Amino acid sequence: MVDGVIKTDLIAVLVAVTAGQPRVLTIEEGSALPSGPLQTGHRSLQSGLRAWVEQQTHHPLGYVEQLYTFADQQPGARRSISISYLGLSREGAAEYPGAAWHGWYEYFPWEDTRTDRPCLAPIMEALEGWAGGAPSKRARVAGLLGKDGQGWNEDLVLPRYELLWEAGLVPEAQRKEPTTEGWLAPGLEMTHDHRRILATAIARLRSKIKYRPVVFELLPREFTLLDLQQTMEAIAGRTFHKPNFRRFIEQSDLVEETGRLASGLAGRPAKLFRFRPAVLAERSFTGTKLPIVK
Amino acid sequence: MVDGVIKTDLIAVLVAVTAGQPRVLTIEEGSALPSGPLQTGHRSLQSGLRAWVEQQTHHPLGYVEQLYTFADQQPGARRSISISYLGLSREGAAEYPGAAWHGWYEYFPWEDTRTDRPCLAPIMEALEGWAGGAPSKRARVAGLLGKDGQGWNEDLVLPRYELLWEAGLVPEAQRKEPTTEGWLAPGLEMTHDHRRILATAIARLRSKIKYRPVVFELLPREFTLLDLQQTMEAIAGRTFHKPNFRRFIEQSDLVEETGRLASGLAGRPAKLFRFRPAVLAERSFTGTKLPIVK
DNA sequence: CAGATTATACTCGTTTTGAGTATAAATGGA
DNA sequence: TCCATTTATACTCAAAACGAGTATAATCTG
Numbered sequence: 059m060v061d062g063v064i065k066t067d068l069i070a071v072l073v074a075v076t077a078g079q080p081r082v083l084t085i086e087e088g089s090a091l092p093s094g095p096l097q098t099g100h101r102s103l104q105s106g107l108r109a110w111v112e113q114q115t116h117h118p119l120g121y122v123e124q125l126y127t128f129a130d131q132q133p134g135a136r137r138s139i140s141i142s143y144l145g146l147s148r149e150g151a152a153e154y155p156g157a158a159w160h161g162w163y164e165y166f167p168w169e170d171t172r173t174d175r176p177c178l179a180p181i182m183e184a185l186e187g188w189a190g191g192a193p194s195k196r197a198r199v200a201g202l203l204g205k206d207g208q209g210w211n212e213d214l215v216l217p218r219y220e221l222l223w224e225a226g227l228v229p230e231a232q233r234k235e236p237t238t239e240g241w242l243a244p245g246l247e248m249t250h251d252h253r254r255i256l257a258t259a260i261a262r263l264r265s266k267i268k269y270r271p272v273v274f275e276l277l278p279r280e281f282t283l284l285d286l287q288q289t290m291e292a293i294a295g296r297t298f299h300k301p302n303f304r305r306f307i308e309q310s311d312l313v314e315e316t317g318r319l320a321s322g323l324a325g326r327p328a329k330l331f332r333f334r335p336a337v338l339a340e341r342s343f344t345g346t347k348l349p350i351v352k
Numbered sequence: 353m354v355d356g357v358i359k360t361d362l363i364a365v366l367v368a369v370t371a372g373q374p375r376v377l378t379i380e381e382g383s384a385l386p387s388g389p390l391q392t393g394h395r396s397l398q399s400g401l402r403a404w405v406e407q408q409t410h411h412p413l414g415y416v417e418q419l420y421t422f423a424d425q426q427p428g429a430r431r432s433i434s435i436s437y438l439g440l441s442r443e444g445a446a447e448y449p450g451a452a453w454h455g456w457y458e459y460f461p462w463e464d465t466r467t468d469r470p471c472l473a474p475i476m477e478a479l480e481g482w483a484g485g486a487p488s489k490r491a492r493v494a495g496l497l498g499k500d501g502q503g504w505n506e507d508l509v510l511p512r513y514e515l516l517w518e519a520g521l522v523p524e525a526q527r528k529e530p531t532t533e534g535w536l537a538p539g540l541e542m543t544h545d546h547r548r549i550l551a552t553a554i555a556r557l558r559s560k561i562k563y564r565p566v567v568f569e570l571l572p573r574e575f576t577l578l579d580l581q582q583t584m585e586a587i588a589g590r591t592f593h594k595p596n597f598r599r600f601i602e603q604s605d606l607v608e609e610t611g612r613l614a615s616g617l618a619g620r621p622a623k624l625f626r627f628r629p630a631v632l633a634e635r636s637f638t639g640t641k642l643p644i645v646k
Numbered sequence: 647c648a649g650a651t652t653a654t655a656c657t658c659g660t661t662t663t664g665a666g667t668a669t670a671a672a673t674g675g676a
Numbered sequence: 677t678c679c680a681t682t683t684a685t686a687c688t689c690a691a692a693a694c695g696a697g698t699a700t701a702a703t704c705t706g
Contacts, residue, residue: 064359065358066358066360096358096423098431102423103421103423124420124421127397127421127435128397129390129396129397137392139360139435141421141433282684283684283685284683284684299665299666300684301665301666301667302663302664302665304685304686306663323672323682324672324673324682324683325671325672325682325683326670326671326672326682326683326684326685327671327672327684328685329685577653577654578652578653593695593696594653595656595696596694596695598654599693599694600694617652618650618651618652618703618705619650619651619652619653619703619704620651620652620653620654620701620702620704622653623654
């Protein structure tokens with residue numbers, strides 16, 4: 059093996075939000091993300107990624123941004139590099155055999171604070187058992203999970219996952235060094251470090267949506283303000299204060315009325331909006347915080 | 353050449369702030385960043401980076417975070433991947449032959465808005481000439497450079513550099529397709545795409561410093577509030593309102609008094625501060641905007 | 647000791663947040 | 677038909693944060 063010469067994989071986390079649930083495009087029964095090796099024929103990293111995703115899922119790749127580059131440390135085996143990407147899109151009508159959309163909270167049930175989280179209590183208990191009397195470990199658990207949801211920071215998806223890994227509460231951790239068969243946190247598993255990559259993608263999207271207008275990649279051309287709010291709530295895993303959310307959207311000059319009304323549903327019909335052209339051409343939306351309900 | 357097997361380089365942007373000037377560690381007379389191929393002996397990407405930086409500059413690598421992964425598209429040549437990193441540190445006393453700290457505004461004179469920028473007028477002029485009558489190009493120029501510093505967004509370092517590249521105003525652009533010998537923007541050049549990587553690093557740091565307490569990596573253990581302000585100003589390339597900056601720091605619970613006073617300089621001696629332990633253990637500092645002087 | 651220099655402490659009006667209430671326009675069943 | 681239900685939209689109001697100043701304190705220099 060020549061120094062500096064290495065196998066390179068491209069991995070995609072493709073996200074859509076359907077009916078208030080964020081979903082991720084998977085292959086192999088939801089246990090893996092679309093991926094494949096970078097090949098000589100690929101003109102660029104992104105076009106290589108595009109080729110693999112379209113071959114494996116027949117889903118077109120829209121907005122894409124780079125996430126992170128990992129090195130796999132397989133002892134004995136050839137080293138490999140994984141370059142991961144986050145893509146935003148909408149769930150298509152056509153399904154392709156082998157490809158399926160899965161709710162991302164199936165993989166991270168503790169990350170959805172919009173509803174009650176029955177899983178949280180046992181996780182806290184297991185983590186406190188793991189931390190024992192060590193003050194630094196106890197502080198880490200408290201800082202990442204918060205006391206009864208107090209001070210929950212939705213951006214810390216990856217540190218929380220890594221904490222569960224260190225505590226041996228996710229099956230992936232058992233793969234490398236199978237210790238005592240203990241209690242495991244709920245949530246679907248993935249091959250290799252794909253679940254870790256998904257955690258990275260969720261964190262990135264949760265953080266980015268606050269200061270960059272990327273939501274519109276996830277919505278149809280026309281939508282109601284409630285659609286917009288629920289899409290952002292789904293991603294953040296939190297609920298927002300409705301009047302303040304509207305004010306926030308108005309102030310940021312994000313959308314404009316189309317003049318049409320939504321129909322069919324119960325209650326007073328909502329106005330339909332579209333994103334303003336300046337927003338689509340990448341604009342501010344800067345710095346403001348989301349009006350999260352306490 | 354086997355599919356998916358590729359040469360991988362590690363590149364470091366090491367930043368320090370000395371005497372109110374941000375500096376970057378370079379080799380080869382300031383024309384290149386420390387870098388080298390990933391090797392079999394390297395235990396991880398970061399440890400490989402560490403080895404190269406220490407070999408080429410004898411400077412220890414402290415806080416490091418990944419920046420971006422590029423693919424080089426050399427027609428005919430073997431494809432290569434570059435994984436770039438941002439490191440924060442302090443300028444050491446010892447110098448190593450071949451390694452040198454250069455002010456980062458030597459490479460991007462137009463990015464330092466703390467003082468007058470005589471370079472800005474000719475750059476605007478050249479860009480307006482390039483844009484001609486095309487409205488989309490004119491809008492892009494106006495949005496990125498602002499009208500006489502109005503609405504300058506310090507985070508857009510990379511888009512501005514790319515604009516200059518497209519307009520043929522940086523020498524790197526001439527390397528690929530040497531066109532007419534026109535006027536060039538001031539600023540030092542670098543090999544390959546190293547100046548582009550530096551732009552990425554500056555942008556990342558400017559953005560990150562607003563919502564994460566990373567400054568302390570750049571300051572000594574004890575410092576005055578003015579030291580802190582000037583370090584942040586150097587990075588942002590802007591000046592802040594002093595009373596409001598102090599209020600901002602107090603509110604964010606970032607620092608605590610050490611009880612000692614700075615000595616030796618003119619004027620009333622300043623209290624010395626240190627970062628609070630909770631900050632070093634990665635805490636909030638979230639969302640707030642910097643008190644920029646208008 | 648006077649003046650320059652730097653640090654630090656307040657003030658004050660404006661904007662932005664957080665939280666809540668009131669009214670409007672549809673649907674659906676009694 | 678009418679009334680309860682549901683959803684949308686429009687205001688209100690106090691607290692906190694922000695932007696832009698001014699005033700005072702403690703040093704050094706000559």
